[in-house]
Amino acid sequence: MTTLTLVQGDITRQTVDAVVNAANSSLLGGGGVDGAIHRRGGPAILAACRELRAAHLGKGLPTGRAVATTAGDLDARWVIHTVGPVWSATEDRGGLLASCYRESLRVADELGARTVAFPAISTGVYGWPLDDGARIAVETVRATKTSVEEARFVLFDERAYEAFAARAG
Structure with missing residues (x-):
């Protein structure tokens, strides 16, 4: 069973097998979590994203899908x-x-990742109401069959942490 952990802090400072990026479809960086991950992770992430775009994601990554670099x-x-x-x-x-x-x-299972750090996807500039975003995140991760041992929700501020804490129980 996957353990859910909540942390208030910076997702780019987490020591985990995989960090989830709330990316835009271009995969070429942006603002918020996406920009922070690209800045802290350095040019290797952008280079890998460009390779994905050139190889088979010419039109970008569709909403609701995931890929790894x-x-x-x-860390x-x-x-x-x-x-x-x-x-x-x-x-x-x-559903998306x-x-x-x-x-x-x-994707984490395909990679063999056992610890995964998630942001609160879509709750920033994409405007998803925080309480509903937290509900969907917690319910989905709990209901998904996975080999991931720890799903760590890394929440940027106290408001987001509280919304997730109310759902995670």
Whole structure:
């Protein structure tokens, strides 16, 4: 059974097998978690993302999917990039958000990762309401069959930590 751990802090400072990046579909870096991971991980991550784009992701990574690259200078072996959905008040995209967590765990299993650090996917600039994002994240990780031993949610601030703590029990 996967242990859920909550940490308030910087995801780029975690010592884990894999760090999940809340990427944009281009995989070429951006703001928020994505920008922080690319900055701290160094040029090897961007180079690996460019190789993925050139090889088979010419149109970018679809929302809800996940792929892995080196972690560069991070204290991890891999970065698992996943593209979260932009929140919509008129369309239920919860299945796509859940898919980000399931697909990230699937990729982690393929890699043999036992410890994985997740951000609160889509709850930043993509506008997903924090409480609902926390619910989907915790419920999905708990329900997904995986060999990952620890799923660590690394929350940027106290508000996010509290939202996840309320769901993780």
